[in-house]
Amino acid sequence: xxxxxxxxxxxxxxHQNAILCETIKKEQRHxxxxxxxxxxxxxxxxxxxxxxxxxxxxxxxEDDQYINIFKKAREVPTEKYEYPQTESQAYxxxxxxxxxxxxxxxxxxxxxxxxxxxxxxxxxxxxKEQSENMQ
Numbered sequence: 060x061x062x063x064x065x066x067x068x069x070x071x072x073x074h075q076n077a078i079l080c081e082t083i084k085k086e087q088r089h090x091x092x093x094x095x096x097x098x099x100x101x102x103x104x105x106x107x108x109x110x111x112x113x114x115x116x117x118x119x120x121e122d123d124q125y126i127n128i129f130k131k132a133r134e135v136p137t138e139k140y141e142y143p144q145t146e147s148q149a150y151x152x153x154x155x156x157x158x159x160x161x162x163x164x165x166x167x168x169x170x171x172x173x174x175x176x177x178x179x180x181x182x183x184x185x186x187k188e189q190s191e192n193m194q
Contacts, residue, residue, distance in 0.1 A: 097122070100129040 098104065131139065136148055143149040162168045173181075 097125055097128075100125065100132045 136144070137152065143152045158167075160167065
């Protein structure tokens, strides 16, 4: 057996208007009105040239604050901040060597030396590469 159809409840326009007014007041309370608009300096800008047959002079003024923000956004993190901001930035943050390198000090300088075994293998690899390139 089918359920009886519910009767349509008549709309209470006063109640609906009160809900709408309350919603608008809440939105206005949390709304920020921005009057200072700028181009986002963190997005890539595509500069377009003016029309080729235009005789109008370009009288636009440069915005120094925007230019400073743009330059700051393009800086390397080591120039922006004094210390690393994340743990990943900590690796390689300080790039100056702790001690000066002295090539005459054998404790810190280990040049590549050739022994009889390495000379033999070097010649064998060269011969192998030459024979592969010939084919």
